[in-house]
Amino acid sequence: MTADDSFGRLDDDDFPAYTMGRAAAMLGTTQSFLRAIGEARLITPLRSPGGHRRYSRYQLRVAARARELVDRGTPIEAACRIVVLEDQLQEAQRVNARHQRAAVATARSRAAA
DSSP states (O other): OOHHHHHHGGGOTTSOOEEHHHHHHHHTSOHHHHHHHHHTTSOOOEEOTTSOEEEOHHHHHHHHHHHHHHHTTOOHHHHHHHHHHHHHHHHHHHHHHHHHHHHHHHHHHHHHO
16 A cells, blocks of 8 residues: 555544544544443444554544433433434435436426427
């Protein structure tokens, strides 16, 4: 891997750039919280060749949302389920918007013909 390849990954939300300690510090939480949401299968950190957990920016955003819910008193298992459902809803809304745009484009091209 060249330096140019490495710099290209700086903008990659899925690149596992953060160690567990750094991720916990950035989120203001504990490493045990990160392990708990991993056990709940909210996020699955990648492992370094040495077996250490590595987190991506996307995973940190997901973990931050779970932490918000837990801080408000939601049990961790419920918080993880809520975050998964929110993520699924956002994806469904993106797919729906894409289909709506395609339908509008099709209707316009038929009307122009």
